[in-house]
Amino acid sequence: MYFESHAHYDDEQFQQDRQTLLQCLPQCGIDFVINSGSDLKSSYIGKELSEQYDYIYFAAGVHPHELYDINENVIQQIRQLAEHKKCVAIGEIGLDYHYDTFPREIQKYWFEKQLLLSKSLHIPVIIHSREASQDCFDIIKKSGVEKGVIHCYSGSLEMAEEYVKMGFLIGIGGVLTFPNAKKLVEVAKKISLEHILIETDSPYLSPVPNRGKRNDSRNLEFIVKKLAEIKGGSPTDVANATLENGKKLFF
């Protein structure tokens, strides 16, 4: 029923009950999970989880917050991971001008490197873009990458439309249920369902009514419900459509 397009089950917040939780996901209607990498270590854990559970796939990549040890050798290791049969994307990669953990020029450099990696491997990208809308868009456009998802979309409607034109999907998560999510509600309303993926970004960003608690994929139901409300369809239709979108992009 649900395609969870973005979660971090490698996170230490799942240390205590990871196995119990992951085992029960199919009974809760979660058909597929993409575990998103944020550095080399989490990408390796994603690979291990994908080998343990049929329904878990993974993305390998280095997040703009995690550029501490990045070098050419790390890129080569990401490439090797990406050749694994259950690695479905390079990610999450991108730019974060909110935290600016690393200088922007450094972020851009490694973002481009990883985009080119995805291009040479012909696999999609999972993009993290925060307060860096225009630069992020320009760099993707220049790279020639045309397959991927803008995870946890937070930009304008106009930018979302540009991404859709380029072939990208828009990732929508728990923020949609927050009272101040006006801009995202507008995006969800106007962007056609065939261009939308659902995600939790677990363990972060739990939707209402579980806001503030640790997130997991079982909360997708609240995101789907809200999305159905906005778009005027049934939750089942939204779940099925986004499931097909996920399969089409990643498999």
Ligand code: NI
């Ligand atoms: Ni994430």
